[in-house]
Amino acid sequence: MTSNLNFKRHRRLRTSSSMRSIVRENHLRKEDLIYPFFVIEGEGIRNEVSSMPGVSQLSLDNIVDEMKEVHMLGIPSVIVFGVPDAKDEVGTGAYVNDGIVQQAIRLIKEEVPELLVIADTCLCEFTSHGHCGVIHDGDVDNDESLELLAKTAVSQVEAGADIIAPSNMMDGFVIAIRTALDEAGFTSIPIMSYAVKYSSAFYGPFREAADSTPQFGDRKSYQMDPANRLEAIREAESDIEEGADFLIVKPALSYLDIVRDIKDNFNAPVVAYNVSGEYAMVKAAAMNGWIDEKSLVMEKLTSMKRAGADLIITYFAKDVARWLSE
Ligand code: PBG
Numbered sequence: 503m504t505s506n507l508n509f510k511r512h513r514r515l516r517t518s519s520s521m522r523s524i525v526r527e528n529h530l531r532k533e534d535l536i537y538p539f540f541v542i543e544g545e546g547i548r549n550e551v552s553s554m555p556g557v558s559q560l561s562l563d564n565i566v567d568e569m570k571e572v573h574m575l576g577i578p579s580v581i582v583f584g585v586p587d588a589k590d591e592v593g594t595g596a597y598v599n600d601g602i603v604q605q606a607i608r609l610i611k612e613e614v615p616e617l618l619v620i621a622d623t624c625l626c627e628f629t630s631h632g633h634c635g636v637i638h639d640g641d642v643d644n645d646e647s648l649e650l651l652a653k654t655a656v657s658q659v660e661a662g663a664d665i666i667a668p669s670n671m672m673d674g675f676v677i678a679i680r681t682a683l684d685e686a687g688f689t690s691i692p693i694m695s696y697a698v699k700y701s702s703a704f705y706g707p708f709r710e711a712a713d714s715t716p717q718f719g720d721r722k723s724y725q726m727d728p729a730n731r732l733e734a735i736r737e738a739e740s741d742i743e744e745g746a747d748f749l750i751v752k753p754a755l756s757y758l759d760i761v762r763d764i765k766d767n768f769n770a771p772v773v774a775y776n777v778s779g780e781y782a783m784v785k786a787a788a789m790n791g792w793i794d795e796k797s798l799v800m801e802k803l804t805s806m807k808r809a810g811a812d813l814i815i816t817y818f819a820k821d822v823a824r825w826l827s828e
Pocket of ligand 1: 622624626634669670704705706707708709714776777778779
């Protein structure tokens, strides 16, 4: 019996896989993926991070094969985090010429030169106290930290970094880094700013992977309050004025409204950071057989694209690149 009621038949566009494919609005591409990895000092090391199954801290001798694999899978870019042996009050390891990150960048640019290397520019992995800047009277000193960040960025570009991604949430970090890079002659190196970075419980597993848990207090005086939306616009606005070329929103999944806000308000590529806690939750559920990992990961990354993300930093990048080729 055909209904003579007057209603719209939306199901017409869902009748087959081919039909669905021609009306699909958003697509996940390999080019959208940025693969994060952790390089640790030492030799022959491949330490799986217990809260991030499938993600390991790798020593220099193990990263070339990893990077070749990433490149062969069609992923154009990686973001590097360092796990140094020695830490001090002022995060010296972040900006020395032969720091672990600088060594890794040089090696990758030598062995897999086509791969774009994004350097996360922060001090927290290198400071003994685990904060993202230098401490004065129990608090992170904004302006003094800027100088060290600028030094870090210049040393990373000297090593061969293609893009600088400052993540420490000091005010003025974009202009401080832009100025330092320009003065050093690196006018064509873009800045991918962690413009909108919330103070989030979703970073827990990363702090294990990067050994960067603050030894006292928390990051709430520099990272944003998860309750705020307009503040995200203010943060992005100043970063664009200061010269940011890309805007990162982090974390991704609980912040897709913010991804949309940033996409609608600014004409810069938007990057969603699918962070460690988001990865760990999926892995834990998948390992228990409670969800279908592949479908769930593809769904959530596609939802980031739908929200307005142009690029996605994700620990799932290699899996996704494989699934996209199937
Ligand atoms: C460093 C930094 C952090 C992350 C990326 N860069 C940790 C933090 O701010 O504590 C988190 C990434 C993740 O959770 O995957 N400042």
